[in-house]
Amino acid sequence: MPSEQVKALIRQGREFLKSNDFGIEEMSDQQLRLPQPPLVKDKMTDKQISLPLNFDELPIDQNFLNVINKRVSHRVYTEKKITLLELSYLLWTTQGVKSIRGNNYATLRTVPCGGARHEFETYFIAKHIEGLEVGAYHYLPMTHEIEFIKSIDEIDETISKSLEEQKWATKASVIFYWSVIPYRSEWRYSYFAHRIILVDIGHVCQNMYIASESIGLGTCAIGAFDRIICDTLFSLDGEEEFTILVSPVGSVSIENDALEKDFYAFLKTQDE
Ligand SMILES: Cc1cc2nc3c(=O)[nH]c(=O)nc-3n(C[C@H](O)[C@H](O)[C@H](O)COP(=O)(O)O)c2cc1C
Numbered sequence: 001m002p003s004e005q006v007k008a009l010i011r012q013g014r015e016f017l018k019s020n021d022f023g024i025e026e027m028s029d030q031q032l033r034l035p036q037p038p039l040v041k042d043k044m045t046d047k048q049i050s051l052p053l054n055f056d057e058l059p060i061d062q063n064f065l066n067v068i069n070k071r072v073s074h075r076v077y078t079e080k081k082i083t084l085l086e087l088s089y090l091l092w093t094t095q096g097v098k099s100i101r102g103n104n105y106a107t108l109r110t111v112p113c114g115g116a117r118h119e120f121e122t123y124f125i126a127k128h129i130e131g132l133e134v135g136a137y138h139y140l141p142m143t144h145e146i147e148f149i150k151s152i153d154e155i156d157e158t159i160s161k162s163l164e165e166q167k168w169a170t171k172a173s174v175i176f177y178w179s180v181i182p183y184r185s186e187w188r189y190s191y192f193a194h195r196i197i198l199v200d201i202g203h204v205c206q207n208m209y210i211a212s213e214s215i216g217l218g219t220c221a222i223g224a225f226d227r228i229i230c231d232t233l234f235s236l237d238g239e240e241e242f243t244i245l246v247s248p249v250g251s252v253s254i255e256n257d258a259l260e261k262d263f264y265a266f267l268k269t270q271d272e
């Protein structure tokens with residue numbers, strides 16, 4: 001039986017899920033005509049790298065149903081390097097900006113998002129990417145560039161600690177960490193923004209699954225991460241911006257797929 005404290009938290013969680021239904025008639029900051037927050041975060045450094053955008057060169061599986069049917073969570077990776085074009089494809093399909101609506105009112109992207117607020121930023125640790133120094137990076141969706149933030153010492157230990165010791169993720173080629181800037185959504189949706197935010201991040205992650213699968217890579221959503229370690233990695237303040245979901249991506253093989261079929265057997269071997 002859950003304790004009274006946990007029962008109260010469960011009730012609170014259920015109320016949160018119903019939070020579009022409170023009937024509070026209070027105007028949001030948008031309705032009050034308060035200034036809109038920036039659509040994207042400014043660049044953090046002067047080290048931008050532009051990304052290739054010609055995806056015709058990628059062997060993308062064009063059979064949509066096949067990709068959907070193939071999709072699983074992949075936790076075993078071959079450690080083969082991925083290319084900059086593959087990285088670019090993953091960033092484009094999850095957060096790429098297709099156009100800007102109105103006078104800088106909203107970005108329209110490759111994923112749907114409540115009110116087109118697009119309240120996420122994408123950071124990543126590059127581990128095995130052709131032409132990229134190992135380290136921490138930030139995606140700049142307006143220009144489809146990435147920026148190098150910093151090198152990382154003891155990379156495997158850092159990744160593992162940030163993901164509650166899920167060591168299998170250290171074999172990925174790239175580990176994406178999505179942050180949320182809640183006010184981008186709160187400005188429009190006030191107290192029920194948070195429910196929308198959780199729906200929105202699901203769309204981003206689902207595109208990561210589908211896009212990875214379509215080019216022979218694999219991912220697995222990670223909700224069990226150490227938020228404070230992740231936030232510190234990318235200098236997020238933990239209040240106005242914090243980590244919301246993680247997604248390691250690596251190349252996969254038929255042999256790996258066989259190993260993954262027995263997930264629990266695989267977990268027993270991950271320390272070996
Ligand atoms: C929001 C979310 C968080 C998840 N967190 C983890 C995680 O921390 N570790 C993990 O191994 N799998 C995680 N998963 C993967 C699920 O375990 C997986 O999707 C589920 O077992 C179904 O398997 P399938 O994706 O292969 O269909 C997560 C999935 C989602 C959607």
